[in-house]
Amino acid sequence: MTxxxxxxxxxxxxxxxxxxxxxxxxxxxxxxxxxxxxMYRILAPALGGPLAQVGRAExxxxxxxxxxxxxxxxxxxxxxFTGFRLPRIPRLLAFYQLLLLxxxxxxxxxxxxxxxxxxxxxxxAILEGCLAGYILRQSYLSQRKAHSQYCELLLRNRELQETKxxxxxxxxxxxxxxxxxxxxxxxxxxxxxxxxxxxxxxxPDDQAAQAIGTLLKQSMVEIREVMESLFPSALENLGxxxxxxxxxxxxxxRAGFKAHVESELSRKDLKILSMVEQSLLYRLVxxxxxxxxxxxxxxxxxxxxxxxxxxxxxxVSDNGRGFDQTCTGSNSRGMRYMRQRADLIGATIxxxxxxxxxxxxxxxxxxxxxxxxxxxxxx
Amino acid sequence: xxxxxxxxxxVGLREHVSRLLKERFPGPPEVIEARDGSEGVKLAxxxxxxxxxxxxSMPDMTGIEAAEQIWxxxxxxxxxxxxxYHREVYLRELGKIVPDEAIHGYALKSESDDKLVYAITxxxxxxxxxxxxxxxxVQSRLQCKDQSLTDVEYETLLDVAMxxxxxxxxxxxxxxxxxVQSRLLMLSSKLTGTDDSELKKLAGMExxxxxxxxxxxxxxxxxxxxxKLESLDKDADRxxxxxxxxxxxxxx
Numbered sequence: 154m155t156x157x158x159x160x161x162x163x164x165x166x167x168x169x170x171x172x173x174x175x176x177x178x179x180x181x182x183x184x185x186x187x188x189x190x191x192m193y194r195i196l197a198p199a200l201g202g203p204l205a206q207v208g209r210a211e212x213x214x215x216x217x218x219x220x221x222x223x224x225x226x227x228x229x230x231x232x233x234f235t236g237f238r239l240p241r242i243p244r245l246l247a248f249y250q251l252l253l254l255x256x257x258x259x260x261x262x263x264x265x266x267x268x269x270x271x272x273x274x275x276x277x278a279i280l281e282g283c284l285a286g287y288i289l290r291q292s293y294l295s296q297r298k299a300h301s302q303y304c305e306l307l308l309r310n311r312e313l314q315e316t317k318x319x320x321x322x323x324x325x326x327x328x329x330x331x332x333x334x335x336x337x338x339x340x341x342x343x344x345x346x347x348x349x350x351x352x353x354x355x356x357p358d359d360q361a362a363q364a365i366g367t368l369l370k371q372s373m374v375e376i377r378e379v380m381e382s383l384f385p386s387a388l389e390n391l392g393x394x395x396x397x398x399x400x401x402x403x404x405x406x407r408a409g410f411k412a413h414v415e416s417e418l419s420r421k422d423l424k425i426l427s428m429v430e431q432s433l434l435y436r437l438v439x440x441x442x443x444x445x446x447x448x449x450x451x452x453x454x455x456x457x458x459x460x461x462x463x464x465x466x467x468x469v470s471d472n473g474r475g476f477d478q479t480c481t482g483s484n485s486r487g488m489r490y491m492r493q494r495a496d497l498i499g500a501t502i503x504x505x506x507x508x509x510x511x512x513x514x515x516x517x518x519x520x521x522x523x524x525x526x527x528x529x530x531x532x
Numbered sequence: 533x534x535x536x537x538x539x540x541x542x543v544g545l546r547e548h549v550s551r552l553l554k555e556r557f558p559g560p561p562e563v564i565e566a567r568d569g570s571e572g573v574k575l576a577x578x579x580x581x582x583x584x585x586x587x588x589s590m591p592d593m594t595g596i597e598a599a600e601q602i603w604x605x606x607x608x609x610x611x612x613x614x615x616x617y618h619r620e621v622y623l624r625e626l627g628k629i630v631p632d633e634a635i636h637g638y639a640l641k642s643e644s645d646d647k648l649v650y651a652i653t654x655x656x657x658x659x660x661x662x663x664x665x666x667x668x669x670v671q672s673r674l675q676c677k678d679q680s681l682t683d684v685e686y687e688t689l690l691d692v693a694m695x696x697x698x699x700x701x702x703x704x705x706x707x708x709x710x711x712v713q714s715r716l717l718m719l720s721s722k723l724t725g726t727d728d729s730e731l732k733k734l735a736g737m738e739x740x741x742x743x744x745x746x747x748x749x750x751x752x753x754x755x756x757x758x759x760k761l762e763s764l765d766k767d768a769d770r771x772x773x774x775x776x777x778x779x780x781x782x783x784x
Contacts, residue, residue, distance in 0.1 A: 373642050377616070386617055390594055391625050399621035402774070411770050413777035455777060 163293050167237055170289065171230035174281040178225045179218070182274020190215065193269045216268040224270065228255055229278040236286020237293070244283070251279050316493045323490070327383075334379045342372035385435065392423050393431045394458060397438050397467075401456055408446040410471075416458040418465075425524050426465075430498045434467065434517065437502060440491055441469045441515040449473025449513065463522040470514040476506045534561045534656060537581040539572030539598065540614070541590045545641070549585055549614070549648075556649050561656075569593025576602045576609070583656050588615040588622065599636075600629045607631035610655045614648070616641045618667050620706075627706035634708050637662035660718060661711035668705075681755065685722065688715045693747045693756055694768055704771055716746075723749040 215221075228251065235247040255275045263269055346368045353361040380386070388396035394416045405412035423431070438456070445451055451473030459466050488504065495502040500519040507513060536553055540546040546565055554560045564579055566572040569590050576584060584602065588595040599611050611634070615622065618640055630636050639651040643664060654662040665683050681689065691701045701712045724745055731739055750756050772778055 370642055374618075377618070377642075381619075386589075387619060387621050390589055390596070390617070391621065395621050395625050398624070399619055402620065405770075405774075411773040411779075413773050413775075415777055453773065453779065 163237065163289060166289060167233050167286070168230065170285045171233040171282060172226060174233065174278055174285060175222065175226040175229040177281065178229060178274045178278035179222050179271075181277045182221065182225070182271025183218075188273075190269060192272070193263070214268055216262060216266075216270050221270060221274070224258065225274060225278045228275060229282040232279040232282025233286040233289075234282075236283040236288075237290045238286075244287070248279065248283050251283075252276070255279060316496070319490060319493060331379065331383060334382070338375040338379065339372060342368060342375060346372065384432070388432060388435055389428075392420065393426065393435060394418055394423065396431075396435050397456060397458070400435070400439050400442055401454065404442045404446055405454065408451075410445075410451050411453045412456070413453070414456045414458075418458050418460065422460060422465075425521060430519070433494055433498050434500070434519070437491055437495060437500075437517050438467060438469060440487070444487065445469070445471045445473060449475075451512065460521065463520065465519040465521055467517040468514055470507070470512060472507070472512040475510040476504065476513050533559050534582040535564065535579060536561045536652075536656075537564045537566060537572065537575055537579065537584045539566040539569065539575075539584060539590075539595065540587040541568050542587075545587070552645055552649065553652070556645075557652070569595060569598035572598045573601045577605060580606070583610040583612065583652070585612050585614050585652070588613055588617065596625060596629065599626075603629065603631050603634060608633045610635045610637075610659075612637040612639060612651055612655050612662070614639050614641060618642070618664070620667055623663060623667055623706035627703065630708045632702075632709040635659055635661050635711055635714065636708065638664055638667060640664045640666060658718070659714050661707040661714070663705070663707065681719075681722065684715065685719050686755075688712075688719050689723075689746065689750055689755065690764060692716070692719075692743055693750065694764060696768075703775060716742075720746055723753075 216224075232248070232251055235244060235251065239247055256272070259270045259272060259275065346365060349361060349365045349368060353365060385396050385399065387399045394414070398414045401412040401414055404410075426434070442454070445454060449471045451471035454469065454471045456467070456469045491502055495517065498519065500517055503516045503518075505514040505516055538546055538549050538553075540549065546567075550563045550565060553563050561582075564575055564581060566575045570593050572584070572586065572595075573593075575581075584599075586595040586599055590598075595613060595615075599613070602609055602611070608631075613622075613626065613636065615638065623638055626636065626638065635655055637651050637655045639648050639662065643666070647664070651662040651664070654660045663684070668687075687705070688701070691704065696704065698709050698712045698716075702709045705712070707715075720742055724742075728740060728742075747756075769780055772780070
């Protein structure tokens, strides 16, 4: 990944631009000083002041170049700073203020020191400063935006990495469970069958054969259980709604709550969802139900599947203890994991506390817009 | 001579069922074999069998989809699903597509040949739906004292005693309305025994309400355990909530 340099502090640049602007302004001012003096001469009687009072109405003497330069530098710096720091309308206001201030300063110098400055030079310095500051601001902002985008990208990347790791970990755990199941249930059954078979070979009789038959049947059932826990057959053969229904039914029998599943989805709606999406949605519901069994102590669980405005909603509501803020430690990890899973298919998941903190609703949402009538993703 | 269509994608299992039909049934029935769901639909239309034995999990078209198509054409077709899945949700999904006039059954591949033969006989000969008890819900586990009633008949008796309508019973047990009526007929022939048609002719009207008569007979014989009524009621409540999302209030 290419690295983008973080934005440097622009203050040095501001000072440089301001000094440069002041120098140009001074040159402009020097160029026009004859004109300036003539202007003062014309203005003097109208504005009043020491020269007018004397009535000479002569061209006043110019201010010393050093003083002029310092003045111009100060105004240029102020203008550049203004252009850089302020957005739009405040910038315009500050620009006018600077102009007024500059005129006031020039008037004071004229009035009390009887020396004239270069008004056009001042105007040029302020204008240039403002403009340069503005350009600097734009480039600085775009640079900062790029930088923040880069940072965001970095963060997202790290998050993704974490998700991947989490998924791999979960996968590992599931594999271990599967291995355990296979060992405990299937392998032991096969061993038992082996023993029975040995004894059958020693003395072939009907009873031993029958025992082998029973054991075989038993191990078939158990293999099916293991397969079922790995991937629910109902999901594959009957689709998401039936699989969710089955999941709730089994959980309700285990945990002793009443469960109702309501679906507004037609089979055509379901065909829009890919198998991966269906199985991930199923896992999210399964996890929610597991949480209800573990924590909620609910007596009824209502699940609904519906589509509003091109968005699929799955809600699992229980009437249990509600959201327990105190046991969020291990809980939040499970929730984060669910969120990560939802993220994989672009779904969102939210936990909504019920009224009076009684019960919880888990809401899973998946935008369906943009897939319209295509049904090719059903495989 | 009856005709049976076997729809099954695994060759070994298909041949096994064919052999079973030929060896264990008098006749023997003519057996037609289909290798997948779509061929099954085609053959069902062409040969009009008396009964279909249908696998569920098949490539391209599942047995459920095939059955739906067949039933849309021949709503009275008897279909026995022969499946490896022992989850109740399969019955439920089937219950959604089975027409009121059809008789269907659900047998498990993991069970013995005898059970399969029993299931086939039940559908083919007795017009009685057969659902493998391993797949049925919790209720069937309640033990019946009297061995003269089968589990299914006992279950039907309890549903009647509870006051469920035919349609509700069909929904709850995942069978067709005709299946329920056939079960009721079997039950009343076992319990009330005597034929009421003569009395009916004499009186010119229905004298006995057959359902009440059934419950009365069951009570008289002690078939319904009064101590278990409470748990039966709870089960029914549970089912009502599951099916309709309705919670009965104020019962306590």
